[in-house]
Amino acid sequence: xxxxAEIVAVVSxxxxxxxxxxxxxxxxxxxxxxxSSKGLTRDQYDAECTSVLVGAGVEYMLLVGYMRILSKxxxxxxxxxxxxxxxxxxxxxxxxxxxxxHQAVIDAKxxxxxxxxxxxxxxxxxxxxxxxxxxxxxxxxTAESLKxxxxxxxxxxxxxxxxxxxxxxxxxxxxxxxxDAGNSLVEMIKPACKATRRPGCDADLGGFGGLFxxxxxxxxxxxxxxxxxxxxxxxxxxxxxxxxxxxxVGIDLVxxxxxxxxxxxxxxxxxxxxxxxxxxxxxxxxxxxxxIAEGCSQAGxxxxxxxxxxxxxxxxxxxxxxxxxSVGAVHKxxxxxxxxxxxxxxxxxxxxxxxxxxxxxxxxxxxxANLDYESACPWDKNAGTVGDSLLTPTKxxxxxxxxLLKKDMLTGLSHITGGGLLENLPRSLPSNVxxxxxGHPPLPAVFSWMKQISGLDDYEMxxxxxxxxxxxxxxxxxxxxxAKTLLREAGEDVVYDLGVLTExxxxxxxxxxxxxxx
Numbered sequence: 101x102x103x104x105a106e107i108v109a110v111v112s113x114x115x116x117x118x119x120x121x122x123x124x125x126x127x128x129x130x131x132x133x134x135x136s137s138k139g140l141t142r143d144q145y146d147a148e149c150t151s152v153l154v155g156a157g158v159e160y161m162l163l164v165g166y167m168r169i170l171s172k173x174x175x176x177x178x179x180x181x182x183x184x185x186x187x188x189x190x191x192x193x194x195x196x197x198x199x200x201x202h203q204a205v206i207d208a209k210x211x212x213x214x215x216x217x218x219x220x221x222x223x224x225x226x227x228x229x230x231x232x233x234x235x236x237x238x239x240x241x242t243a244e245s246l247k248x249x250x251x252x253x254x255x256x257x258x259x260x261x262x263x264x265x266x267x268x269x270x271x272x273x274x275x276x277x278x279x280d281a282g283n284s285l286v287e288m289i290k291p292a293c294k295a296t297r298r299p300g301c302d303a304d305l306g307g308f309g310g311l312f313x314x315x316x317x318x319x320x321x322x323x324x325x326x327x328x329x330x331x332x333x334x335x336x337x338x339x340x341x342x343x344x345x346x347x348x349v350g351i352d353l354v355x356x357x358x359x360x361x362x363x364x365x366x367x368x369x370x371x372x373x374x375x376x377x378x379x380x381x382x383x384x385x386x387x388x389x390x391x392i393a394e395g396c397s398q399a400g401x402x403x404x405x406x407x408x409x410x411x412x413x414x415x416x417x418x419x420x421x422x423x424x425x426s427v428g429a430v431h432k433x434x435x436x437x438x439x440x441x442x443x444x445x446x447x448x449x450x451x452x453x454x455x456x457x458x459x460x461x462x463x464x465x466x467x468x469a470n471l472d473y474e475s476a477c478p479w480d481k482n483a484g485t486v487g488d489s490l491l492t493p494t495k496x497x498x499x500x501x502x503x504l505l506k507k508d509m510l511t512g513l514s515h516i517t518g519g520g521l522l523e524n525l526p527r528s529l530p531s532n533v534x535x536x537x538x539g540h541p542p543l544p545a546v547f548s549w550m551k552q553i554s555g556l557d558d559y560e561m562x563x564x565x566x567x568x569x570x571x572x573x574x575x576x577x578x579x580x581x582x583a584k585t586l587l588r589e590a591g592e593d594v595v596y597d598l599g600v601l602t603e604x605x606x607x608x609x610x611x612x613x614x615x616x617x618x
Contacts (some may be wrong), residue, residue: 104266109156111149113137113168131156137168146174151416154378160265163220167197173418175222175378182220183261185254187247189232190216193224202243202250213237213246215254217261224326230261267449269503281380282408288386292393293403301370301402310404312370319429327366327428331356334422335459336490343420343473343487346384347420350391351398352456355494356517357426358399359571362501363513363528365436366428368401374423375408378415388422391493399498401426427571434505437512437528439572442603444511444574446535447583448596449500451570453492453546455520458565462490465553479549489546499573499589504573511585512574516566523563525572534604538614539597551617558617567617573599 109131110123123132133152137145146166153161163184168254175182186194186201189212205213214234219227223383233253237246294302300317301310308429333352340349350373358368373392375385385408396403415421454462466486471478473487483489497515504510512528525535543551547567550556561567575583577600584595 105160109133109153109158111135113145113166119164121276138590142169142171143173146171147416147418150174150177154413154416157413160262162262169224170220170222172222175220175279175417177418178220180219183217183230183258184220184225184227185257186225187213187217187250187254188216189214189234190218190225190229199243199247200424202246205237205246206241206243211237215250215257217257217612230264231257233257249358278380278410281382281522282410285380285385285389285408288382288385289389289393290407292390295479296393296396296401296403298369298400298402301404310370310372310402312402312404314369314429316362317367317369317429319431323432324429325366325432325435327361327364327430328425329357329361329428330423330425331360331568332423333456335463336454336456337421338463339459339473339490340486341420343485345389345487345491346387347394348491348493350388350393351389351395351493353422353424354392354395354399354401354426355496356456357424358395358401358428358496358498359494359515361426361428362498362505363436363515364428364430365434365505365510365513366430367502367505368399368406368426368428368498370402370427371396371399372404372425373406373597374425375406375420376422377408377410377420378413380408380410380411385420388420391422392424395493395496398496399426400502401428402499434508436505436510437530440511440528440530440574440599440601442533443577444533444600444601445577445580446537446600447573447575448569448578448598449497449571449573449587449592450541450594451516451544451566452491452495452567453544455494455517455566455570459490461554461564462550465550466490466511469553479545495570500587500592501571501573502576503586503590504583507574507586509579510573511576514572514574516570516572518564520561520563520565520567521569521572522559522609522611528574529601529610532604533601534608534610534612535599536602536612536614537599539599540613540615540617541568541596542618547617558613561617562613569596569598574601 107126107130110119111133112120113135115134120132130205161178161182188201193204196204212234214232216229217231218229221227235249300313333349337349340346354371361368393403436573471486475486477483477486477489480489514525514528516524547565551561587595
């Protein structure tokens with residue numbers, strides 16, 4: 101009739117609940133699902149339920165006979181959009197259930213009872229009251245007969261509650277998007293962005309696009325090539341979500357882009373970010389952007405803009421995703437790789453840890469070891485928790501590599517990301533040469549632990565993780581000593597002699613390990 105609403109999902113924590121059968125009878129357009137709580141914390145279970153509900157397009161939720169205590173995260177996400185029915189006239193008999201409530205009414209000799217539709221909050225039966233329906237309590241009533249009277253009103257009460265929610269005028273905030281929160285975020289992050297100013301940009305926010313002056317950065321348009329790089333942080337974000345520590349992933353985001361960019365021989369000039377979430381938490385988002393600004397400062401590029409997208413139907417509460425975009429410049433005759441040949445020497449720069457690749461496997465190994473992210477770190481007693489260690493931000497190699505690039509000392513570079521040394525190094529090699537790795541450094545503790553827990557052999561480790569080497573530099577043999585000196589002057593105290601390039605015969609593998617991972 102006049103009710104402008106439809107049922108889009110039926111979810112239960114009981115596999116044989118009758119409500120699931122009713123949901124299935126409504127047809128395939130209604131998501132009907134049992135969500136098991138086995139092995140999940142309250143927060144994890146509620147997040148799983150929310151994921152199902154959001155995926156089905158739920159905008160308003162009714163709890164019927166649901167006996168679980170809901171988490172703060174769930175209540176915050178569904179605030180004002182989740183209602184429950186209680187079989188009494190709240191606040192009387194709050195916390196009671198089913199027949200015990202009706203018996204308490206009779207025992208108290210109350211003349212009336214009824215049902216209450218209330219918004220769900222962390223306080224059990226304590227949310228704002230939406231509607232109450234009243235019945236008379238007769239002297240002859242038993243708990244069972246009173247229950248029947250009250251239940252007859254619950255459906256009517258639910259309908260009226262939904263009608264109150266179905267307004268003719270719907271604002272952006274009603275749809276779950278807060279313009280005010282977005283504006284607050286912009287104001288909060290402006291100082292951090294301003295701190296990334298460099299020649300060519302002032303890093304001001306608020307315009308429709310960020311501006312960059314190539315000439316002011318020392319580049320002439322006629323002999324300059326622009327380089328673009330984009331990336332994300334992957335499922336390392338899940339660790340940040342679960343530990344509620346968000347600043348370091350902003351550094352990761354910048355690192356994954358600018359480290360790729362310098363491999364082409366260029367200098368990072370500016371950066372833009374994309375932050376997408378279901379419900380904007382201003383402080384959380386600001387922490388991420390502060391990390392992005394810190395990464396930009398480390399890379400010497402300006403943070404000239406970004407996009408914050410609040411999409412209630414796309415992400416579960418507490419979830420967000422990141423993407424980054426970096427632009428740099430290189431003179432046309434200095435694009436790398438160039439002149440890479442047999443006899444060139446491979447130098448390796450240490451990674452800071454796992455960086456931002458392989459985290460789907462990393463998280464699986466943490467689970468296999470019966471650890472969580474608050475557990476004491478088994479591979480590094482000084483790291484604090486597992487989460488603290490794994491959230492160590494990806495190392496940014498820009499400032500240590502730029503001096504060598506400016507002196508034309510590099511013939512190539514390789515950023516060791518997903519695919520490891522075996523997959524990434526060949527991307528910087530011509531087809532007629534191969535790399536002989538004779539001096540791979542000992543595995544850092546985190547990789548030794550993962551190798552032990554996973555049972556992976558050297559080959560699989562080398563094509564999955566960086567294993568302690570985050571960037572490979574290719575140099576001519578006669579400039580090795582000078583290159584090491586410049587690297588040390590830039591703060592790289594450790595430089596690995598990884599190996600050399602040799603002639604490749606036929607279809608030989610382009611990376612040959614002549615040493616084992618220890």
